[in-house]
Amino acid sequence: MRTRRVLAAVAVTFALATGARTAGPKFFGDDPIPRDPETQDASRAQPIDSSEQFDFIENSFLKAGDRTAPHAVNVNTLDEVPDSSWFTNRAGTPDWTLADTVKGPDSENGPAEGAWTVVAAKTEGITPGMTIRDATGAKYFLKFDPPSNPEMASGAEVIATKFFHAFGYHVPENYVATLRRESLGIAAGTTIADEDRRPRRMEARDIDAILEKAARRPDGTYRVLASRELPGRPLGHFRYYGTRPDDANDIYPHEHRRELRGMLVFAAWLNHDDSRSINTLDTLITQDNRAILRHHLIDFGSTLGSGSTRAQSTRAGNEFLWESRPTLITMLTLGFYVRPWVKVRYPDYPAVGRFEANYFMPQSWKPEYPNPAFVNARPEDLFWAARIASTFTDDAVRGIVATARFSDPRAADYVAETLIHRRHKVLEAWLNATNPIDNARLDGTGRFTFENAAVRAGVSSPAERYVIEWSRFDNATSTHHRLGGEMTVTEPHAQAPAALLTDAEFVSARVRAFHPDRPAWSQAVVVYFQRTGAQWRLIGLERNP
Amino acid sequence: MRAAKAGNLQTYEPGRLEKLLLYIEREDPQRKIAPWNGFYLDYGYTDKPLGSGIGFSGGYRHDLFERRARVVFETGATWRRYSLVRADFSLPSLARDHLELGVEATDRHNPEEDFYGLGSTSLQGNRVSFLFDRREVQGRAVVKLIDGLRIGGRMAWLGTDVGGGSDSRYPSIEQVFTDADAPGLDEQPNYSYGDLFAEFDRRDEPGNARAGGYYGVLWRRYRDLDLGRYNFGTIEADLQHFFPIFDKKRVFAVRGRVFSTDADDGQVVPFYFRPTLGGNDTLRSVRDFRFRDTNVLAINAEYRWEAFSGLDMALFADLGKVAPRFADLDSTDLERAYGIGLRFNTYKAVLLRLDVSLVGGESPRYFIKFDKAF
Numbered sequence: 001m002r003t004r005r006v007l008a009a010v011a012v013t014f015a016l017a018t019g020a021r022t023a024g025p026k027f028f029g030d031d032p033i034p035r036d037p038e039t040q041d042a043s044r045a046q047p048i049d050s051s052e053q054f055d056f057i058e059n060s061f062l063k064a065g066d067r068t069a070p071h072a073v074n075v076n077t078l079d080e081v082p083d084s085s086w087f088t089n090r091a092g093t094p095d096w097t098l099a100d101t102v103k104g105p106d107s108e109n110g111p112a113e114g115a116w117t118v119v120a121a122k123t124e125g126i127t128p129g130m131t132i133r134d135a136t137g138a139k140y141f142l143k144f145d146p147p148s149n150p151e152m153a154s155g156a157e158v159i160a161t162k163f164f165h166a167f168g169y170h171v172p173e174n175y176v177a178t179l180r181r182e183s184l185g186i187a188a189g190t191t192i193a194d195e196d197r198r199p200r201r202m203e204a205r206d207i208d209a210i211l212e213k214a215a216r217r218p219d220g221t222y223r224v225l226a227s228r229e230l231p232g233r234p235l236g237h238f239r240y241y242g243t244r245p246d247d248a249n250d251i252y253p254h255e256h257r258r259e260l261r262g263m264l265v266f267a268a269w270l271n272h273d274d275s276r277s278i279n280t281l282d283t284l285i286t287q288d289n290r291a292i293l294r295h296h297l298i299d300f301g302s303t304l305g306s307g308s309t310r311a312q313s314t315r316a317g318n319e320f321l322w323e324s325r326p327t328l329i330t331m332l333t334l335g336f337y338v339r340p341w342v343k344v345r346y347p348d349y350p351a352v353g354r355f356e357a358n359y360f361m362p363q364s365w366k367p368e369y370p371n372p373a374f375v376n377a378r379p380e381d382l383f384w385a386a387r388i389a390s391t392f393t394d395d396a397v398r399g400i401v402a403t404a405r406f407s408d409p410r411a412a413d414y415v416a417e418t419l420i421h422r423r424h425k426v427l428e429a430w431l432n433a434t435n436p437i438d439n440a441r442l443d444g445t446g447r448f449t450f451e452n453a454a455v456r457a458g459v460s461s462p463a464e465r466y467v468i469e470w471s472r473f474d475n476a477t478s479t480h481h482r483l484g485g486e487m488t489v490t491e492p493h494a495q496a497p498a499a500l501l502t503d504a505e506f507v508s509a510r511v512r513a514f515h516p517d518r519p520a521w522s523q524a525v526v527v528y529f530q531r532t533g534a535q536w537r538l539i540g541l542e543r544n545p
Numbered sequence: 546m547r548a549a550k551a552g553n554l555q556t557y558e559p560g561r562l563e564k565l566l567l568y569i570e571r572e573d574p575q576r577k578i579a580p581w582n583g584f585y586l587d588y589g590y591t592d593k594p595l596g597s598g599i600g601f602s603g604g605y606r607h608d609l610f611e612r613r614a615r616v617v618f619e620t621g622a623t624w625r626r627y628s629l630v631r632a633d634f635s636l637p638s639l640a641r642d643h644l645e646l647g648v649e650a651t652d653r654h655n656p657e658e659d660f661y662g663l664g665s666t667s668l669q670g671n672r673v674s675f676l677f678d679r680r681e682v683q684g685r686a687v688v689k690l691i692d693g694l695r696i697g698g699r700m701a702w703l704g705t706d707v708g709g710g711s712d713s714r715y716p717s718i719e720q721v722f723t724d725a726d727a728p729g730l731d732e733q734p735n736y737s738y739g740d741l742f743a744e745f746d747r748r749d750e751p752g753n754a755r756a757g758g759y760y761g762v763l764w765r766r767y768r769d770l771d772l773g774r775y776n777f778g779t780i781e782a783d784l785q786h787f788f789p790i791f792d793k794k795r796v797f798a799v800r801g802r803v804f805s806t807d808a809d810d811g812q813v814v815p816f817y818f819r820p821t822l823g824g825n826d827t828l829r830s831v832r833d834f835r836f837r838d839t840n841v842l843a844i845n846a847e848y849r850w851e852a853f854s855g856l857d858m859a860l861f862a863d864l865g866k867v868a869p870r871f872a873d874l875d876s877t878d879l880e881r882a883y884g885i886g887l888r889f890n891t892y893k894a895v896l897l898r899l900d901v902s903l904v905g906g907e908s909p910r911y912f913i914k915f916d917k918a919f
Contacts, residue, residue, distance in 0.1 A: 040551045048557045051566040058563075195581030197573065203611075248551035314792040315854070327853040334860065335795060335850025342791040 026478045027506070027530065027539050032076040036084035040248035043291035045284060048236035048244070055239075055277050056369055060322050065241025065255040065372035072258035072381055077528075077540040079380065081168070085249065085287075086295045087259040091166040092391040101392070102399040104162035110175030111226050112136045117187045121202060121210060127301065127308055128210045133187070139229040142179065143301065144214030144222060146309050151215070151351040151411075153306045154225035155404035159415070160270050160300035162400040167266050167388055168259065170296040173228040176405050178221050181211065230296060232283030238295050239277045241372035247293050260373035262385030267374070268365035269389060269419070269426045271355060273316040274302035275367045275374075304415065305346070305353030312354040314342055320369050351411040357421035362429040379434035379520065380543040383453075386430035387438065390457040394420055428459040432518050434544055437466075437492070437511055440527040442536040446496040448509060450527075454518075463513040463521060465490050470497055473506035473528060480508060505531050506539070582607045588915075590621025590629050594655055595824055595833045598625035613638060626711065628654040645687040645697075652680045657712035659834040662726060663816060665867050665878065667836060669907060674710025675718035675730075677817050679703060696743040703736040703767075707817055729815025734771035740764060748787065752894035753917060755793040755849075758786035767818070775815050777808040785919055793851075800845040800919045802827070805871050807839075814839050820867075822880070825898075825914050828865040830882030830906025838867035842874040845919060849888075859886040861900065861918070881905035886918070 058064045076082050083089055090096050114135035121130035129143045145153050154176050161174040184207055191199035192206050214222050238244070241255040254260055267275040279299040284291055301308035307316065318341035319326060329337050346354045367374065398416045406412040431454040440450040448468070454460040468487040471480035483500045500507055508528045513521035528540030559567060568574070579585040583605065590602035600623030608615050614636050621629040635647035657674040661667040680703070687697035707730060709717035724731040744761035748754035761783045769775040781804045788797040804820035816837065822828050823835030827843040843865040849857050863882040868874050886900035895917040902908045 038547070040547045044554055046556055049559075049567055049571070051559075051563055051570055053570065054559075054563040054566045057566075196576055196583070245555040245557055248547050248554060251546050251550055314794070321854050323853065327856070330850065331852045331856075331858060335848070335852075335858065338791060339794075342794050 024478065025475050026473075027077060027475050027528070031539055032078040032080070033082050034076075034089075036074065036082045038085055038249035038292055039290075041291050042247045042249060042284060042293045045235050045244065045246045045282075045293055047234065048282075050237045050239075050277055052278050056321065059240075059276075059372065060320065060369045063370075064239075065376075066253060067255075067372070067375060069376040069378060070256065071378065071544075072261060073256045074252045075258050078538065079384070079541045079543055081258045081384070085292050086170070086257065087168045088170070090168050092388050096166075098393070098396055098399060101166045101396045102162065102403060104165045104400075104403070105171055105173045106175065107173060107228075108138075110177045111138065111140050114183065115185055116179070116183050117185050118202065118207060119187045119190055121190075121192050121206060123192065123206060123209050128213055130207070130210060132184070140175075140177075140226040141229070142177075143225040143227065144210075145225075147213070147215045149215070149306070149311055149350045149353055150217075151223060151404070151406055152311065152353045153301045153308050154223055155351060155406055155411075155415075156302075156304040156306035156353070157225050157227075157300045158404045159400055160272060160303040162403060163270055163392075164266065164297055164300070166392070166396075166400075167263075167385075169263075170294055171300075172230050172296065172298055174300070175226045175228070176403075177224050177226040179224045180221050181207075225301075227298075230281065230283050230298075232285035232294060235282045235284055235293065237277045237280045238282050239372075240374075244282070244293070249292060255372040255376045257373065258381055258384060261377040261381040262388075264365075264371070264374040264377050265362075265382050265385035265389060265426055265430055267367060268317070268360075268362050269422050270303050271305070271312070271317050271365075271422075272300065272303045273312075273367050274299070275371060276369065304419075305349075305355030307353065310353075311346075311350075314344060314354060315339075316354075316368075317360070317365050320366050322369065347414060349408065349411040349414055351406050351408055352415055355415065355418055357418045357425065360422055360425055362422075362426045378544070379430075379523075382430040383434050383436065383543065386427050387453050389423060390427050390431065390453060392423065397423070424459065427454070427457045431457055432460055433520050435511070435513050435521050435523045435525045436460075437513060437525050440509070440511075440538055440541070442496060442507070442509075442529045442538075444534045444536070446498060446501050447493065448496050449493040450511065452492055452513065460515065460518060463490075463492075463515045463518075465514050466492065466494075467512045467514065468494055469510040470500050471508045471510070472500060472504045473508045475506050507536070508540075591619060591631060591651075593621065593623065593629070594627060594658070596625075596659060597627040597655070598623040600624070600627065602629070604631075626654075626656050643689050645689070646685070647687075648682070648684045650680075650682045652678075654678050657710045658817075659712075659715075659832070660718055660722070660727065660816070660837065661835055662722065662837075663819070664838050664869065665836055665880070669835075671721055673716045673718045673721045674712035675817075676706070676708040676710055678706040678708075680705075693746045694744075695746075696741070698739065698741045700739050701737065702770075703738060705733040705736065705817070707733050727816040728813045729775060729817060732772060733815070733817075734769045734775060736767050736775070737770055738765055738767045740766070748785075749793075750893050753890050753892065754785070754787045754798070755796045756787050756789040758784070760784050769812075774812060775808075775818075776812045777806055777814045777818075779804065779806045779818075779820075781805075781820075795851070796847075796849040798845075798847040798849060798919065800843075802841070802843045803874065804841045805839070805874075807871075822865045822867050825900060825912035826918055828863045828880055828882050828906065829861065829884055829900055829902040829912060830863065830880070830904070830908045830910055832907070832910070835907075836865075836867040836880070838869055840868045840871050840874050842866045842868075847886075847918065855889060855891070857888040857890055857895075859888065859900075859918075860884075861886060863902075863905075882908065882910075884908070888917070 081087050111134035116132040119131050131141050133139050158174050158176055161171050165171045186202050190202040192202040194200045243250040281296045281298045282293045285294050305312050344359045397419045401412050401416040436452050436454040437450045438453045442448050455462050466489050471482045484497050510524050510526045512524050515521050523544050526542040526545050529536040530539040579587045586603045602621030604619040606617040617633040619631040630652040633649040637645045655677045658677045660673050662671050683699050683701035685699045689695050742763040746759050747757040748759050749756040763781040766778045783802050785800045806814040808814045819837050819839055820841040821834040821837045822841050823831040824833030845863050847859045847861045849859040851857050864879045866879050882902040883904040884902035888895050889897040898914045901911045
């Protein structure tokens, strides 16, 4: 079991981990594992405070984390990410439906109608907000749209939440809700920080001060983003590198986790430029009678065309906050050099902000500042994520966008069409960045079939040919015994040599694809099959071994 | 592996830099030193004069009556021995935040103000220093009509003292100038004044504007309470506009200011109340206060470009003129300054500004400031 082997290898170094691949059995009886065995109790984990400024400095100037970029370390033998406290396979799995995608993480319909009681609030900071309990006692954090862009931040947050949930991440339940000033009360004893951050009794005019900065509807109500309190005890943000020293289950360096590396694809698609540590949250929950940390992505207010408090900056997604080269060029040319993204034009939909697909270039998309996991992303990490993205149909995209409840149907159409356009670009970029074959099967007759994810997604024409090399695989020693020469086919199917299948417990096929415009397709994918009675089951896959 | 780690769990320990930043973010030491309510220390002080040197202030300030009133006691001093004592009481949120009433008393000691003589032909070599002390009690009313629009008025009693300057690098004023050259040098009366002002602020971020504008007008009338010589009026207009292009990554900023004084018949405007031209926010090719007369025109234009989100650069052009008559504030014989600047900033404020005048006047001349140009 590769995952198990890596567990041991991580303890030494990644170099050893890589080397360990050739020693001992490759596959174990429980491979491919569907769930990461997070067996340790995490109840001793303590809250970790994070500095937003330090996060910027260390990622912009100090190159945090291990940048050697080995293969992702938390994948199973099928090169997939097992379910864990970080990730749950959803979109693309057999039981996942369009309705599941649109529903997202929601367990209800948002805060219950009736009296809402304010239990906390903040008037200072970039995004003032408040915490309420609804009539049922459920706790929600309320965030508001800026007056300049009604519906923008709340719409973007709901949409991004649904997407990231379907991708497989743990996210809060985020709802678009309506706040009526007259329904708001203040719980006894509620305090608010004064100008000197000292607590003082909260008053009605504090609520008014917060609402003054919010977009108000003509009928006097406020559209809010209601984010339901996450279950468990908050223990701080996770970082995109290293591990928590107080969580025994956290053994894979985050910059080498497949789902964090591959998140670059999703972030680029949804323009989640704020994909940084400060927008994550670890909570201590009880699962299977054991305390574990669950790792969440939170705060999607700066996604799509939203910059939370204003329309997204044109820089977002195009340049880090700090980059020396364009800065120097701009300085030395007295500003006459104009970064190309500055000239991009955006349609005037206040509810959308600045979001577009024509200029968007997935490979050069950037978050606010370097993210160690994104930096380490390898083609197979990006392919993994792009393959998930490819499962989102146009209907799924439109269904999610509808949940943002934009009052201007043109805004909703524009967001959906832009997302569909960007999805196409994302898939074209990253399904073609490596050999895209997948869904390999070997039946009892020796008929070998596979698919081409790029062709299936409509972002490439078929390969001219596929070249296959067959081997009998000795699992005990992890050695291949090649049988015969290269087999060339023009369609994604072939007949395995009869001699190969006789008496073999494991066989492998090394497949390369050739396409005049897709040089990366010639990288190898090795698939492994294990005999199960008269049939063969796929037990392993290595992309770019 | 997990079991092995379970036997060796550790508490996360941030490094030194992270600890420092966490402390700053969590404790906000600046807020502790200069709290909104309580005893405080601060850099600079209220309306600290240009050229007064590095200074600090301290005092006590607090909201009163459930934040419906506020009181401030402030003292400030600079290394050039300028000083301020100030007390202010205000009712800032009357009439549902539409009306502010306040009273303020100040005592300012400015021991080495600069003077080069009056008019546009004053000589750089005639620089002298003079003492200008003023004690003032003022009442104010400000009405906030709509977003960005404020109108108001003030009534004040003002006592002034002018004397020899203490800047050892330059002669004291009485060694070079007489009352004829500098009206008001020999005797200073007490004054009363009243004024009216209106301002319309539509800047996107007042501390670092990239769009919108600010348009302000102030009319003031001084009355000489003792000597019957210095009765006059002033009018001051300050118009700023910011033209953004490329998502505010480039900005053309323009500012025009006119300050005009008008003495009553047979009266004169004392030299210390006459407007000045020169320095970091008017004419950057000369020193602060380089020109002084009864009328001043200053025009500033800047082309600003964002090098990155924390640094703007600017090419600037300043034009200005002082004149004895308002009608003479025309386009002839304008003083000029052309130069370049660096501005380290956040979205909301300029933190550090370095402007260098390269052409015009007494260039090269540089200014390092912890504030915006305009």
